[in-house]
Amino acid sequence: MEFLTEHFDDFVNGFFRSLSIALWGAVGSLLLGTLLAVFRVSPIPVLQGFGAAYVTLVRNTPLTVLLFGMAFGVPGLGINASFYLFGVVTLILYTAAFVCEAIRSGIATVPIGQAEAARAIGLTFGQSLGLVILPQAMRSVVPPVGSVIIAMIKNSAVVGAAGVGSDLFSVYKRMTSALGYAPLPVLTAVAVAFLIMTLSTGALLALAERRMAVAR
Amino acid sequence: MTGSESNVASTGRRPLVELRDVDKHFGALHVLRSVDLTVGEGEVVVVIGPSGSGKSTLCRTINRLETIDSGRITLDGRELPAEGKELAKLRADVGMVFQSFNLFAHKTVRDNVTLGPVKARGKSAAEARKKADELLERVGVANQADKYPAQLSGGQQQRVAIARALAMEPKVMLFDEPTSALDPEMINEVLDVMISLAKSGMTMIVVTHEMGFARRAADRVVFMADGQILEDAEPEQFFTAPRHERSKDFLSKILTH
Numbered sequence: 001m002e003f004l005t006e007h008f009d010d011f012v013n014g015f016f017r018s019l020s021i022a023l024w025g026a027v028g029s030l031l032l033g034t035l036l037a038v039f040r041v042s043p044i045p046v047l048q049g050f051g052a053a054y055v056t057l058v059r060n061t062p063l064t065v066l067l068f069g070m071a072f073g074v075p076g077l078g079i080n081a082s083f084y085l086f087g088v089v090t091l092i093l094y095t096a097a098f099v100c101e102a103i104r105s106g107i108a109t110v111p112i113g114q115a116e117a118a119r120a121i122g123l124t125f126g127q128s129l130g131l132v133i134l135p136q137a138m139r140s141v142v143p144p145v146g147s148v149i150i151a152m153i154k155n156s157a158v159v160g161a162a163g164v165g166s167d168l169f170s171v172y173k174r175m176t177s178a179l180g181y182a183p184l185p186v187l188t189a190v191a192v193a194f195l196i197m198t199l200s201t202g203a204l205l206a207l208a209e210r211r212m213a214v215a216r
Numbered sequence: 217m218t219g220s221e222s223n224v225a226s227t228g229r230r231p232l233v234e235l236r237d238v239d240k241h242f243g244a245l246h247v248l249r250s251v252d253l254t255v256g257e258g259e260v261v262v263v264i265g266p267s268g269s270g271k272s273t274l275c276r277t278i279n280r281l282e283t284i285d286s287g288r289i290t291l292d293g294r295e296l297p298a299e300g301k302e303l304a305k306l307r308a309d310v311g312m313v314f315q316s317f318n319l320f321a322h323k324t325v326r327d328n329v330t331l332g333p334v335k336a337r338g339k340s341a342a343e344a345r346k347k348a349d350e351l352l353e354r355v356g357v358a359n360q361a362d363k364y365p366a367q368l369s370g371g372q373q374q375r376v377a378i379a380r381a382l383a384m385e386p387k388v389m390l391f392d393e394p395t396s397a398l399d400p401e402m403i404n405e406v407l408d409v410m411i412s413l414a415k416s417g418m419t420m421i422v423v424t425h426e427m428g429f430a431r432r433a434a435d436r437v438v439f440m441a442d443g444q445i446l447e448d449a450e451p452e453q454f455f456t457a458p459r460h461e462r463s464k465d466f467l468s469k470i471l472t473h
C-alpha cells in the first residue's frame with residue numbers, strides 16, 4: 001500500500017477531478033434532460049420531433065463512439081477546448097438522453113386530470129408543467145433518475161480513460177505503467193474512491209425520496 | 217335547435233355561451249352533431265342524456281379542453297382562441313368542475329384555491345389567500361384549508377374544487393357530473409353549494425342526472441342523445457311532459473330506479 005502513502009496527493013487530486021466531472025455531469029445532464037423531456041411532452045411538433053430524434057440517436061450510440069466523435073469532430077469546427085471540457089460535455093449530452101426518458105416516464109404517472117385541471121384554471125402550458133405536473137412527477141422520478149446518475153458517475157471513468165487527464169483513471173494509468181506499481185491494489189483504491197461517490201449519491205437519493213414521500 | 221333560441225329570446229337574457237353548428241368526431245365516431253346551444257347570462261342549464269351521448273365532450277369543448285371539427289363557439293361574444301396565452305386567458309374565465317375532482321394532489325386545499333388567481337390572474341398572495349379563505353368558508357370547508365386533498369372526503373374535495381373554480385371569478389361554470397363519483401350521503405352537501413351558487417346568479421352548465429337539482433335550480437334542461445340535442449325545455453315541462461320519444465324512454469329508465 002506504499003503507493004497510497006507516497007502518492008496520496010495524486011489520489012486526492014484525482015478524486016476531486018473525478019468528483020468535479022461527476023458533479024458537472026449531474027447538474028448538466030439533469031438540466032438538459034429536463035429540457036428534453038419538456039420538449040417531448042410539449043404541444044409543439046418541432047420540439048417533440050427534436051426531443052424524440054435526440055433521444056433515439058444519443059441513447060443508441062456507444063459512449064466511446066460519442067467521445068471520439070466529439071474529440072475528433074469538434075476541433076474540426078474550429079472550437080478548441082480542453083479534454084476535460086470535451087469529456088464533461090460529452091458525458092452531459094449522453095446522460096441527458098437517459099434523464100429525459102426517466103423524467104418522461106415520471107410525467108406519465110401523473111393522472112391526466114391534473115393537467116386538465118391546471119389548464120382549466122387558465123395556467124399556460126409552461127405553468128401547468130412547472131407548477132403541477134413536474135412537482136408530482138418528481139416523486140416517481142427520483143429512483144430511475146438516481147440510477148441514471150450513478151451510471152453516469154461510473155461512465156465518467158470511461159471519459160477519464162479517453163484521456164481527460166489527472167482524474168482517478170489517469171492516476172491509475174500513471175501509477176501502474178510509469179511508476180510500475182502492481183495493478184490490483186491501485187485498482188482497488190480507485191474502486192473504493194468511486195464507491196465513495198456512488199454510495200454517497202445513493203444515500204442522497206434515498207434522503208430525497210423520503211422527503212418527497214412526506215411532502216404531500 | 218329552435219328550442220334554445222326561443223327560450224333565450226323569451227327570457228331576454230344576454231347570450232354568454234353560444235354554440236353554432238358544432239361538429240366533433242373521435243376518429244370515425246361522430247360525437248357532436250350540428251349542436252346549437254345558447255346559454256344566457258345567469259342562466260342554469262342542465263344537460264342530461266344516456267351514457268356516451270356526448271355530454272362531457274360538449275362541456276369540454278366550451279373551454280377547449282376538446283377541439284371541434286367545425287362550427288363556432290363564442291364566450292361573451294368572442295370566439296374561442298386557438299392556442300397559447302389567449303386560450304389560457306379564456307379558460308381562466310370558464311370555471312370547470314370535474315367528476316373526479318382533480319384537485320392538485322401536491323398542494324394544500326388553500327394552495328389549490330390560490331394557485332390560479334396568483335399565477336394566471338397575477339393577484340398578490342395575500343389577496344388570493346383572503347379570497348380563498350372566504351370561498352372555503354362559503355363552501356363549508358374552511359377548517360380543512362391546511363390539509364392535502366387526499367385527507368378529505370369526496371364531498372369535501374368536490375366543494376374545494378368548486379371553490380378553486382370560483383376563485384378565478386369565472387363568467388360561467390361548467391360541471392361534468394360533479395356528484396356521480398360521490399357516496400350518496402355526500403351528494404347533497406355538494407348539490408347545496410351548487411344550488412346556492414345558482415341562486416346567486418352564476419351562469420352554469422351542469423351535466424347531471426340529479427333530478428332534484430334540475431327541478432330546484434335549473435332554468436332549462438337539455439336532453440342529448442347520439443351527439444344531438446333532442447330537446448331543450450323548462451325542467452317541469454321536460455320531466456312531466458317530455459316531447460321526444462328518446463327523452464320519454466330515458467326518463468322512464470332513470471325514474472324507475
Ligand SMILES: Nc1ncnc2c1ncn2[C@@H]1O[C@H](COP(=O)(O)OP(=O)(O)OP(=O)(O)O)[C@@H](O)[C@H]1O
Pocket residue numbers: 242245247265266267268269270271272273274
Ligand atoms: N378522447 C376520446 N377518444 C375517443 N373517443 C372518445 C374520447 N372521449 C370520449 N369518447 C367517446 O365519445 C363518445 C361521447 O363521450 P362523452 O364522454 O362525451 O359521453 P357522455 O355523454 O359524457 O357519457 P357519460 O354519461 O358516460 O359520461 C363516447 O362514445 C366516448 O366513448
Ligand SMILES: [Mg+2]
Pocket residue numbers: 271272273392393
Ligand atoms: Mg361524461
